[in-house]
Amino acid sequence: MLLGRLGEGGMGTVYLGRAPDDRLVAVKVIRAELARVPEFRARFRREAAVAQRVARFCTAEVLDVVDPADGAPYLVTEYIDGPTLTQAVARGGPLTSADLERVAVSVAAALTAIHAAGLIHRDLKPSNVLLSPLGPRVIDFGIARAVDAETIISKDMHVVGTPAFMAPEQAIGDPVTAAADIFSWGGLVTFAGTGSYPFGEGPTHAQLYRVVHHEPNLDGLPDMLRDVVEAAMHKAPNARPSAQELLIRLVNLGTTTKPDPEVTQLVRTASASLLPLQMTPPDNGTSQTQAAQAAPAAVSPTRHAGDRIAVDQTDPGSHRRRPRLPWRSPLGRVATVLCGAVALVVATVIAIMAMRPANGSGTDVRGWAEVARTVAADADATRGVNATLAARLSLAAYRISPSPQTRASLITSFAGRYATPLTGHTLSILGGAFSPDGNLFATASADRTVELWDVTRPAQPTLLATLTGHTDWVLAVAFSPDGRTLATGGNDGTARLWDITDPHKPVTRATLTGHNAHVRDVAFSPNGRLLATAGDDNTARLWDVTDQARPRQL
Template sequence: MTSYGLHSALALEMSDPVQLGPYRIASRLGQGGMGTVYLAEGPSGPVAIKVINRVLAVDPEFRARFRREVSAARRVRRFCTAPVLDAQLDDEPLWVVTEYVAGPDLGRMLRENGPLAGSNVEALAVGVATALTAIHGAGLVHRDLKPANVLLSPLGPRVIDFGIARALDAGDRQTATDQVFGTPDYMAPEQVQGEQVGPPGDIFAWGCVVVAATVGTSPFASTSMPHAMYRVVHDEPDLRRLDPGLRPIVAAALNKDPAQRPTAQELLAALVQRPDVDSAQVASSVRLDLSALRRASQSRVHSRPARHRLAEGSRRRRLRDVLTGAGAALVVSALIAAGVMVWMVNSAPETPPRGQVVYHETFAADESGWNNEGTRVDTGQGYTGDGRYTIRVKRGAGHRWGTAPVKTGLPDRALASVKMNFSGAGPGTWNGVYCEYSKDDQDANDILYILQIRGDGYAKIAKVVGGTSRNMTSDIPLPEGTARGNALMRAECVRGDGKVDLALWADEQLVIRLADTEASKAVGPPRFGLYVESVSETRTYFDDFVVTRLP
């Protein structure tokens, strides 16, 4: 499956589906030779759904292979993988659904931030080896293991695209489109030479991935495909920059003779130094420290950091920390994309901060300055006459704003709160609060952040620059116990040091916290307001809008 993460979500095109079975398509995540990957909402939450290109789907031989490989992939246990959840194998279009992993892929992370460091390399090595034990245990061979097929999550790496891509292979190393199957600098020698590829081929690719995570590229990287394939067969890899404890394990994985390579289970046992290693236990405890990646993203450090030799005892302590989570600075979902660090928090017991009230609107009087199209319960936008404010969005209108009539004096460190009733809102309706930092109403470089909740139990944050909006997060499920249709929402907006910190609470439970480090255009005086967006006819009621100054 094409790599995906929050940073790569794209708007749907006219030709894209909007519904596949029980799944509602939200956005594009990527496209490759096999098909297009979408972010979708299913009965149990967000999923990734891959729709197979029709030129492949109409080929009876491909359909038979695809059906066989998907059926096998569904047997793969969840150990450090994005498991297959559902599929349509008989009717067009063909599609397969996997668990959505809201994180960047290793390939992009290496390109943008450089190699991993510290315990992250070992966590990656352990996690991917664990995934291979599950894949091989189900009788599958990945055949295209590479950084783009490894997603990063603080709960460990997640391997995607296992087994299914083999449906492209017509029986030799050439695909039906006459392209070399696989990625040359991550292919095993036997795969390059057109021989049968089994589990040892994935072990070889694992070694290449670990080297890439350490130094930035595969040990067989080259400027041309033929040269990369030549190097895989004939060159010995340079492993001098690997940690001494990892070096012999990776060297064994990169043996030119597949019969001499360890199995995935032997690989994992060597990494954790326990011959009776339990893959399930390892999968539940491996962690990645994404705070280090955040610092690299913020400082735009692309150069390779200096590395130091570690004593064997030190390596063992680091590996122990990887497996217990003690070395992980973040244990909540963290994402890095385009200068943004996001925590999707469903377990952190953080209550909304308290501060001094600087603005309070009860909407009891219709002369307080908010936009008013006529005071009545069913007005298009304005006061209801019973102490509330309402915004109606007509079908096809898109969205509407309501700006708090305060031009000056609002703080850079603020928390905006409002009670929202959207129990009668149409499907796909987002309701929330925005904070804006534009110089004036006609600022062509306006910048604002929209923190919003949807009635069926999701939240997200979007950023608008120069009139162009993009989602900073995916649709994040609200914690258990939060209201549906009625919610007390709190939006924290803190500007300073060239960044804007944002957080969203629903009914006193923290849902999202993020830092936008690319906020140089956020220079205007702070403004706050209400927001409603919908594709259908909808109406939302608001009450008690409060802005407090945070310490």
């Protein structure tokens, strides 16, 4: 069941969904114009099958691949709840040395798994790294391709990537290998550690020129990491380390002597076989184990293997009791650095530490607002793993400073516990809108209908009418400012106007045609005389709807 839209990219639209087992998933639906190309569909199936072989640690697990004969193909992956690396740096500035090393190791481990499966990511960048409660995760294989895939499409896409993090060979259109991902890793770590792009900003052509002809600016990176990043960003692809070699250097980072041969061999064995590693028993003789590369679902959010104290994540004071981890074992070190789980109690610590305004005076409203935003963001990042902790953080954020963001976090945490479901649609609900007076709620569905609900008594909503006319999914609904007209947009490429003066008996006023692809969104101007529509044909259109029976495209 689809719950909402998460975002849109060059390859398609990503929706949030709920699987039959009730867990949240991300559903990536391929763009219609790409789905119509037989070569692309064949490549999509082939790459998706390869992606399912990627070890699940540090990446988003591919759960299912669907390629219906009469619709667009789509990919179902696990949903990763957390901000992107881009968002984290924008909000909190460059990462500290420990957090930076954690991201560097996690992404290198993910590349080791991706390359071992025969894939190249091709667009590794900070927005494709999610900082989940269980550690950094690499996502979006949307433009990755199998190393052995030689279709027309894959040849045409040889320059795909993001200029700020693109390898020199990508920039000039040379064949791309796994070494391009290593170069991008260096740029990603540079951004995470400095907050700046390795080749500066500016127009795309200027960035690409610097990528090819200039050396990256690594000022601000810790010395220990700088040497590794320099090697990764060598202009010559064959001079860069492999993902496995990168991982070995990172695991031995800071070692005053030569690299630990036992650790090095363990990393090689683990990355080559992609099989779980087990820790040696901790000093107290207990025989607990932890798989270094296990799927996140297999990691307990409240206890690490070998912990001497089990930490209750719902106890705000539990941050005072830090568990003792078996770092002394080389195996333990490897198992931990390969995307080990991040304790959720960190969110509580952040909340408690943040309970002071920016100037320390206790009266700075802006300081409190920033605190509230931070706590609300931590609640949202935590909800997928620990709903109880997320609820407490949401409530704390709203009490600190009521705002649209903290209110939304509060509603997300609590509304589902008390809400009355609106049942009537036979397929997923894809859009919704309240009337200006708040008495009506309209829902748009994949069952090709729109339903109008009387919500004057929220505990007992009443279905007033079902609007039919669209021949495909209905994606968007909007009320006019006076509440007497409803606009809808759908996958059939049309927008429609409905007279809902009597919401029990809606009347079709007009069908607006002009888009040659899905109509994704509709919106009225404040005076109600204009309607804007946005479509997958890369156009937005303005309509004069003063005379609703005869709308004119402007």
